[in-house]
Amino acid sequence: MSKIQTEHSLRGETWIPEYIRNLGENYPHLAPKYVSIGDPEEIKIHYGMIASGCQVIKDAKLRDSINQQLGGQVLCLEMEAASLVGFPAVVIRGICDYADSNKNDDWQEYAAAAAAACATEFINRIEPAVAAEVSIMKEDFDRVIDEIAILRGNLSGDEEHNLIDQYSHNPKFGIAYIYLNFKGSAQLHIDDILSNILKQLVRTQASLPRCIKELYDRYKGSRPPRSDIMKSVYTISAGYSRVFIAVDAFDEYQDRSDFLEKLFEIHDHQNLNIFATSRPIPEIRREFKRRETYKECEIQASDEDVKQYLEGKILQLGTNVVKANKETIKDKISNLAQGMFLLAHLQFEAIKTAPTLRAVKKILSGFSNGGGTSNSAYDSTYRAIMEKIQGNSNKEIVDMAFKVLTWVTCASRRLNKAELQHAIAAEPEEPASLDRDNISDIDDLISPCLDLVTIDEKSNIVRLIHYTAQEYLEREKELWFLHPHSSIAKVCTIYLSYDVFKSGPCKSEEGLEERLGLNPLYRYATDNLGYHARESSCEEHSYCLEPGVDRCALQIGVPQHILNFLLDGDLRLACVQALFRLEWPGYLRCRKRADIDQMQALHVAACLGLARAAELLLARSGVDLEAKENEGKTPLLLAAESGQNDVVKVLIKNGANLEAKDNKYLRTPLYFAVLKNRDETTKLLVGYGADLAAECDIYSTPLEAAVAYECRGVVRFLVDRMVQMEIERVTRDVVLASALYGYEDVLKSMLKRGVDLKTMDDNIGRGQGLLWNALDGRHEGIVKLLVHIGVDPNERENDEKAKTPLIFAIKNGLESVVRLLVDKADLDAEANYLRTPLSVSVKKRRRDLVELLLEKGAHVTAPALSAAFENKDEDMVNLLLERKQDPEGADSWGNTLLHAAAGHGHEAAIRLLISEGANIQAERKSYQTPLLVAVEHISEVAVRLLVEANIKIGRDKSEVVQEVLFELMYRSPEAENIIDYLIEMGADLEGNSGQKALSIAEERDDEKMVEYLLKKGAHPAAGLLPWAALRGFESVVRLLIDKGVDLDDTGGYRGTGLFYAALKGHLSIVKALVEAGADLEASDNNGDTPLATSAQVYHRHAYDVVEFLLERGAHIETKNKCGETPLFIAARKGKAEIVGLLIQNGANLEALDNGHKTSLSIAAENGHESTVRLLVDKGANWETQDKNGKTPSELATGKGRTATVQFLTEMVN
Structure with a gap:
């Protein structure tokens, strides 16, 4: 909308008259009312506020009043938009009634047509990809979800229509939505998406789950590791009966393989249903087809949709010849696009400026539908656009366009506007500094690229229009670009060699931050010089010997500009400082010169992966292969840490020490490769003979480090090599890693070798053993193996009250593991919060597991029965009561089944348990009997039953009634019905019992209870009136006045009731007391009268109180x-x-x-x-x-x- 407004303001043009004329031509019978009123060329578009309400406003004064109340900025008054409150929407309204006293019905039809035309203009400005995504998600979700989710049973039409709404609001179902797009998801890490899924699943919970609270407490201020995020997803998902995850535009996400792996991990371990939309990418389709429940539905825009889009574009942006041939163009492009809006958009962009019909035909003939495949259709479109760019007669514009496309296509990450501007402006002819006069305007840079390149307005990132353009240009890179990486590497080196960097590293973080800001390409060049130099080694070059060129460098293939850069100490250190920076938004840390001044050329070549440069440097005299930089790292350590395998090979072939250690933690090259999850580097070092059992000061072995850092690929490789080499002193690490990552074959081979896994497990700390590792990884086969060899199935997770493996399996929905453990585990083991396997199964509503546990001998105890009560599951309650072994069922805290039934007020259960002889006087650890638990939960039916039961066993009736009465006073103001019952049973509120009950209620500031007790005849004790007046309890004060209490009694308080009412500004109480005869001059212990105290306090009624007291004669x-x-x-x-x-x-x-x-x-x-x-x-x-x-x-x-x-x-x- 802002684009349209800007164009209207700058050019004074709109397509509304054109659309209205088309309406009259296409539908002549509408012309008299919708087209012919007024001059369409004089249509004015207003941007601003529309007042929308629930009724027509006909009163002139009221219309004017509404406009004034809303700042005089209201354009019109209407009703329709009110229904859109809460929806993100743009309201486009044809105005016939302005926000004043004028009202005109004659223009309604014409106004409607004008609004429709404006809406058409607006819709035609929306990016086609966005519109396509919205229609796909909205129109097809309800229709496809039941197939994807494999819904069971037959649904009626209404049920099918409301399926998603039902899932969204039903607490039994968890739903998460992920929307991806090429321009927005590039910065998304897979952990961001997994965290968002977790957040969405948690958001519908009634309260914050314990696992999430623990996660927050453990990693407050930082992101949890992926393993913990996944465990939390498992835990939360297990709490739902069904979980749905919807992923829109899967193909738009660059790291989709990793995301798919994690998504299907969740799918395989939980009851997960996945709904995904994607273009038909083979790898995505292949992964989904591996699942038995896979269903596919093709969704495609119609030709009419594409034609409507082209209609608007042609009328807006086409030349006269394009407009004159619009039907031909629409037919041809819609046929070629095959429902893909992006193709239609790109093809129109290529044709919109065609000056002649011949040019139109030539461009159209250059497009191909590719035999029906979308990839070849895209390719032909992109090829035609690239040929058009190349065919521009202005060579400078062509060169600039190809430079831009080279950088945007081949850069290792997306560049922002300033970075691209500096990259294009840097030239070899200006080696000393960047010529600021050579910086082009960003629009001038991207406009020659014919819409292949675009800018994200929010992020300022420059990118290709779509990932298919990226794929095409990368695939056809050799066709369109000459040595792209060499040219980018040269620009990076030139940029890093400017005079501004010759002073070396900055002295402070502030200095580095300023340097980064003033030199936008500095970040990219330091981070990616090595990447482009390495990639350029794959490109064919022809170097010639020129003055100042090193002959050896020429022979090895090292560009002279890179060699010069490495050998310049200050330039090298300036690069290293930026390379080793720690940078987040609002945070920058860097190493000072004293921290990096030992970084020699070979160290930097190792970090950047410049293998040929390293080889050249080693050929020179005086280069120390084992030289250590400031942290004690040799070039080999740095190369291994950075995963620069070619450099690793060069260094080892030249004799580098494989077991060199850094100064800080004595880590070897293999350790660094493992810590950074460098799979290939790890294999390379092990192949050269690196010590697999080398120890450092952090982890005992590289394998332990790989497990700690969740380096799955590295773990498997190291395990296999260690088993193969039979390194006995690392056996413990091997079996632990195998249990965690599911290497069942490794554990079996270890058993065949005679390794005693059970004894080894006994010597490992609680919660860290083999069984818990296998459970964490959800590896059923390994659990079965470990249980078979006798590993303790009751080992607690971390302390004696933590959950057992059986509770963990039930809680996380691992049914097969439950069935493995149930024969050997302690079925009645209690965890924190008195959880038992049975109570967790009941809580999860797993009747099958409940019946299994009962069949295997699990005891029905209070926690399980409480869980059934909380779930309001009567069938489960009946099952537990029928299968109980005894009527007590006490847990470790003394809670019996009767305690549980009393707390939940379950009449049938209470009657049954009492009839079966349950101990009604059993006390739990808090010394509460079932009767007191019933009182605590204000359960009238439970109180009645248990009072009668206590009396039946011989307890004194008055003692029981008094016990309940006093307990109620400490509990709730909502207990009147129970007190009425106690009065029926003989409770005496007029004697000492009533006074004590009143004093308890007074202690708790319980106004309602005090009022209730007074009404029931309780005799007020001294001091009750000042208490009520102080707190503003007017109804209590009036009851006390009616009972004739001494109005001037202080009862141990500082002053009288009137004094406190005046002090707190309770005017109505002041009036009530004065009218009842309270002493106006009764003072507190400082001699202040009610008048004096009200004169000094700050409350809104102080003036009124003073005025009233003066009127009534206060001195x-x-x-x-x-x-x-x-x-x-x-x-x-x-x-x-x-x-x-x-x-x-x-x-x-x-x-x-x-x-x-x-x-x-x-x-x-x-x-x-x-x-x-x-x-x-x-x-x-x-x-x-x-x-x-x-x-x-x-x-x-x-x-x-x-x-x-x-x-x-x-x-x-």
Whole structure:
């Protein structure tokens, strides 16, 4: 919309008249009302506010009023848009009634046509890929999901229609949506997507799951590792009966193979359904087809959709000859596009400026439908566009376009605008510095590329229009670009060799940040010089010997500019400083010169992967192969860490030490390769004989490091080699890694070799053994193997109260593992929160597992029955009660089945358990009997049953009733029904019991309970009135007044009820007490009366309270123990409004406190200027002196009250 608005403002042009004319031509019967009113050329488009409501506004004054209330910016008043509240939408309205007193129905049809034309213009500006994605997701999701999800049973039409809505709001189902696109997902790491899936699945939970809270606490401020994210996804998914993950435009994500692997991991371990949209990419289709439940549905835009899109584009942007032949062009392109909007867009861009019919025909003939395959159709389109770029008669523009395309296609990552501008501006002819006058405008750079290159407005990233363009240009790179990586590497080297970097590394982070900002290509060049230099070695070159060129370098194939750069110490270190920076948004850390000054040319060549340069350097005299940089790393260590395999080969062939160690943790090259997950480098080093059992100060072996850093490929390789070499001292690491990653074959071979896995497992720390590793990896076969050889199936996860393997398997939905463990595991083992295998199964609503556990001998205890109650699963409750072994079923905290039933108020269960002899006086650890648990949960039915049961076994009735009554007072204000029952049972609220109950309710500030007890006859104790007045409990105060309590009794409080009501500004209570006869002059222990205390407090009713008390005759000159009158107190607090009220009622302006200060003196001393002015205005003596002889002005001066002093000085003068 902003683009349209800008064009309208700049050019004053709109396509609305054209669209309206087309409407009249295509539908002549609409012309009289929809087309012919007014001059269509004078249509004005307004951008702004539309007021939408639920009814027609016909009243002229009301319309004007609404406009004024909304700042006078309302364009019109209408009703339709109100229904769009909450939806992201652009409202386009044909205005016939402006937001004033004018109303005109004659223009309605014409206004509707104008709005439709404007909407057409707007829609034609939307990117086709976006529109296509929206239609696919919206129109086909409901239709396809039931097939993808393999829904069971027959659904009626209504059920099918509401299927997704039902899943979205049903807590039994988890749903996550992932929308990918080429321009936005390039910066997305797979961990970002997995975290987002986890977030969406958690978001619908009623409360934050414990595993997520633990994850947050453990990694607060940083992202959790992928393994922990996946475990949390498993855990949360296991809590749903079904989980759906929808992924739109799978083909647009670059790291889709890794994402697919993780997605299907979740699919294989959980009850997961995947709905995905994608272009028909073979690798994606192949991965999905491996699943038995795979279903495929082809979705394609129609030719009419494409033609409608082209219609708008041609009318907007085409030349006259293009417009004249629009039907031919629409037919041809829609036929070629085969429903692919991107092709239609690209083909139109190539043809829109054609000046003649011959040119139109030539361009159209250059396109091909590729025999029906989308790839070849794209290829022919891109080839035609590239040929058109190449055919431009202006050689400079062609060169610039191909430079841009070279960088955008071959750069290792996407460049932003400034980076590309500097990359194109850097020239070999200017080796000292970048000529700023040579920097082109970004639009001038990309416009010759004929829409193949675009800019993301939000990120400023320059990219190709679509990933198919990237694929085509990479595939046909040799056809279109001459030595692209060589030219990019040369630009990077030239850029890094500018004079600005010859001072060497910066002295501070701030300096480096400034350098990075002033030289936009600096980041890219340091990070990627090595990449492009390595790639250029695959390109054929012909070098000639020129003055200043090293003959040896020429023979080995090292460009002279790279050799010169490596041998320049300051340039080299400036590059190293940027290369080793740690950088996040708002954060930059770098090494100083003293941290990197030992980095020699060979070290840098190793880091950057410059194998030929390393070979050249080693051929020169004086180069130390084992030289260590500042952290003690040799060139081989750096090459292994960076995964530069060609350099590793060169260094080892030249005699580099395979077991060299760094200074910090004594890590070898193999360690660094493993830590960085360099699969090929690891294999290379092991092939050269690197020690697999070498130890360092962090991990005992490289294998342990690989496991810790989740390097799966490396782990398997190291395990296989260690088993093959039979390195006995690393056997423990091998079997642990095998259990974690599912290498069942390795464990079996170890057993055949005689390795005692059970004894080894016994010596490993709790929760770190083989069985837990296998469970973490969800490897059923290994669990079965370990259980068979006798590994402890009851080993806790980390402490004696942590979950057992059986509980873990049930909680995570590993049914097959449950069935493996159930015969040997402790079926009644308790974990944290009293969880048992049975209670977790009940909580998960797994009746099959519940029946299995009961069949195998699991005991029905309180946690399991509580879980059934919480699920409101009556069938499960009945099953557990029927299969219980005894009526107690106590857990380790003493909770019995009767405790559980009482807490949930389940009448049938309580009756059954009591009838079967359950101990009704059993106490759990908190000394609560089932009766007290029923009271705690305010379960009337449970209280009634258990009170009667207690009486039946011989307990004193009054004792039982009193116990319940007092317990209720500590629990809830919602217990009136139970108290009524207790009264029926003989509870005496008028005696000591009632007083004690009242005092408990008073302690808890329970207004409703106090009120209820008073109404039921409880006798109020002393002090209840001040308590109620202080808290503003008016209904209680009035009840106490009606009961005739002493209104002036303090009951141990500081003052009376009236005092506290005045103190807190409870005006209605003040009035009630005064009208009932409360003493207006009853003072607190400081001598303050209700009038005095209300004069000094800050609350909204203070003035009203003072006014009321004065009206009722409160003494205005009563002094407290400090000799302060209400006027003095109000002046001290700066309460000018109340001061004025007291003076109006005759307060003495010159009354003295014990320090001989007047109200003016204390107001001046405290700097209350407005109060001082008021007192002086009312006649207060500004020359009065306190007992120390100080006037108000002097008191104010002593406290630094400048404004007050200035006022009083003016008065004196």
